Amino acid sequence: MEESRSAIDLGEDIWHIINSLLLQDSPSSLLALRLTSRSNKVEVDPLLYRRLELNCDGRKISSAELNVQRLLDPCDNLSLHVRDLVISQPKQPSTIFAQQKKPRNGFLLGYLESVIENLHRLKSFSWNIRRPIPEAIIAKLENRWPDVILNMYAHNHPITDTRSLYSPLLRSLSFCIQNNAATFRVPRKLKQHSKLPELREALLRSPNLRKLDVKFEYSFLNWYDEWSGIIASPHLLHLPLQPGDRLPPLQELIFSGPPETYEFTLEHCQLWKNCMDWSYLRRLDLGISCPQYFFEQLGDRLTSLTALSMGVRIGARDYVDFFHGIFDKHSSLRKFYYHMSMHRSVTTFTSTSRVIVLDMLPFTLPELRELTIDLPLVRSRWPEGHTNTLAKLFRLETLKVFVELDSRASVFAAKYVANPRRGHDMPPFNVEPAKKVATDLFKSFFAHNPYACLTSLEVCFLRFLCEGEQQRYEMKSSIMIKRLERDDAPSPLDGGFVVDSDKEWNYHDMRRERPV
Secondary structure (H helix, E strand, O other): OOOOOOOOOOOHHHHHHHHHHHHHHOHHHHHHHHOOOHHHHHHHHHHHOOEEEEEOOHHHHHHHHHHHHHHHOOOOOHHHHOOEEEEEOOOOOOOHHHHHOOOOOHHHHHHHHHHHHHOOOOOEEEEEOOOOOOHHHHHHHHHHOOOOEEEEEEOOOOOOOOOOOOOOOEEEEEEEEEEOOOOOOOOOOOOOOOOHHHHHHHHHOOOOOOEEEEEEEEOOHHHHOOOOOEOOOOOOEOOOOOOOOOOOOOOEEEEEOOOOOEOOOHHHHHHHHOOOOHHHOOEEEOOOOOOHHHHHHHHHHOOOOOEEEOOOOOOOOOHHHHHHHHHHHOOOOOEEEOOOHHHOOOOOOOHHHHHHHHHHHHHHOOOOOEEEEEOOOEOOEOOHHHHHHHHOOOOOOEEEEEEEOOOOOOOOEOOOOOOOOOOOOOOOEOHHHHHHHHHHHHHHHHHHOOOOOOOEEEEEEEEEEEEOOOEEEEEEEEEEEEEOOOOOOOOHHHOOEEEEEOOOOEEEOHHHOOOO
């Protein structure tokens, strides 16, 4: 007899909503629900396997083999459910010897053509392997699924690998550029080479590309990889655009890496302005850079911009006026991310300027939904003016705050004394006082406005760790708060939220910080 899902039949639509929320918040719970009855299995499988990842890591190859066998089995319905197929492998191990070991992925790649042929409703195909897509797989995708969305992570692809970069299916490209010549000695047989000219050629031949993510990374392991692109300096780099070039109308443009790696010169920005239709750009992530020429030349053309992430660099101009100019042109921004602490290698942002910029937000960005910012604590408390200003952002749903702790003792951690000879000796993080500070900030929104929209708050405490004579690392420990969204949940002022936290300090690289 068919098992009943519930004593009360809620209807297919209600169960679909429940299963979708479980998939988002607790996939393990959805897996458990799938095993309770045949009817649940029938309804859960299309959600559970809508996105299928086949991992080429040798430790997980058995799972990939099992999924491949199911996809090729005509009696298995798995091929009916897959919409997004992801081919991936983990990041390379941190030792040279481990990197030289080849993953046991021959089984997966050998059957991938048959898998693509056997799928019924493929919408997107993501290639996250550090090797080119085989010609046969590209041809199969273009013939079998001419409308599929191709997402590619081009890390160590060879210079001559143009087949996948020039595919008309390409919609999203993550392009990594290694930089080891600035710090390490490179063998002579490896010529210093920038992959940015290759990127320009790919952009010129990819009219359907909509997302570009350019990553500048440091690595000495790639001495042993003849396909690696090596750049001689982290500065003076940009796309070698020419007058008359026509780039695809990007919707997302992302840069990450050391500060000011990509050089937005006045001449380059003037040229780029006329090489692309900027009216389609919705997300702009400049990493930890703040190129004034970029906004001067292209600010008026970013008419659809809704998400902006950037750094702060004080120097030749008043950045209060600079921010005011950005906000005036892009008052419809829904996501804004800027964090001063991560730019200390460039400069510092004065407390007066920080307060002025913060005071601008409720009036210049009234549609703001997500915000990342850093705020100081005064005697382990939030300044009342700061919390009142943030509370005026009544449409804000997600807030991330960075708090920098110095080496002095506080309620959050004991005094830190750098001892290069002893290595890692960071005093433990005191979680309870940090939780109180975070909950006070969360409650302040609803004390100011009971109908505030805030649902998620993360407070990140940062501190420097010294190892060796010259090595300094930023450590992070976070407090996460989520509002209870049940209809019968109490008000946040009465405890209607849950709190989670890190138990210790973790290494933190702000250059890799990514918006939600």
